[in-house]
Amino acid sequence: MSEPMTTASPPLLANGRPAPAERMTYEQFLEWLDDETHAEWVDGWVVPMSPIGGLHDQLVAFLRALMRLFLEAHPVGQDRGDPFQMKTAPDLPGRAPDLIFIASENLPRLHKTLLEGPADIAVEVISPESLYRDREEKYREYQQGGVREYWLIDPERRQADFFQLGEDGGYHSMPLEEGGIFRSQVLYGWWLKVEWLREPRPKLLDVLREWQLI
Numbered sequence: 001m002s003e004p005m006t007t008a009s010p011p012l013l014a015n016g017r018p019a020p021a022e023r024m025t026y027e028q029f030l031e032w033l034d035d036e037t038h039a040e041w042v043d044g045w046v047v048p049m050s051p052i053g054g055l056h057d058q059l060v061a062f063l064r065a066l067m068r069l070f071l072e073a074h075p076v077g078q079d080r081g082d083p084f085q086m087k088t089a090p091d092l093p094g095r096a097p098d099l100i101f102i103a104s105e106n107l108p109r110l111h112k113t114l115l116e117g118p119a120d121i122a123v124e125v126i127s128p129e130s131l132y133r134d135r136e137e138k139y140r141e142y143q144q145g146g147v148r149e150y151w152l153i154d155p156e157r158r159q160a161d162f163f164q165l166g167e168d169g170g171y172h173s174m175p176l177e178e179g180g181i182f183r184s185q186v187l188y189g190w191w192l193k194v195e196w197l198r199e200p201r202p203k204l205l206d207v208l209r210e211w212q213l214i
Helices: 026-032 054-073 104-109 128-145 204-210
Strands: 039-042 045-048 077-081 085-087 099-103 114-116 121-125 149-154 159-165 171-173 181-183 191-193
Touching (some): 054 077, 054 121, 077 104
Parallel strands (some): 085 114, 121 149
Antiparallel strands (some): 077 099, 181 191
16 A cells, blocks of 8 residues: 655656645546646555656557557447546546556546446556556556456567456456467457567557458
């Protein structure tokens, strides 16, 4: 659980904006939040996120571009990305995953700045400072909140892990197919080679050709 913030020296956010020194409700947090602020809400406290590095930023941009192109060809839902909020349940934190997919049947959960309920897919790209948060805290929260697939990508370690929510309510590791291919069970037709997540990454057009979309 995050440590309470003191009124003496509230931490600064990545954009230089001071974080609130007092606890607030999630509704107050949403009113305070803006498009330039990279923060999450945990147990009443605003938790600043560290600045995003170039490797992280480029990988997230690559994945989101692929997902948007895929969804243009297969309009089965919508995507959103940080700082867009996801609150999987009333008693769980408000998080801003790097990328989420919401299936068409769940679009009623989608509001202007908030997904009220679990995404069908949540993607987190690990930074050095977010290792514990992504692998432990968010893993438990997304599992408890009902996120159907959790993709966890660690560019520093050149590692990617994919988890699917089972009927027992727990996450189970999704095996790769031959050739290091991951195939989503939620976003039907989506597949990628894990090597695409490592530098040098392929051009988007080359991926679209492999997907036979062009």
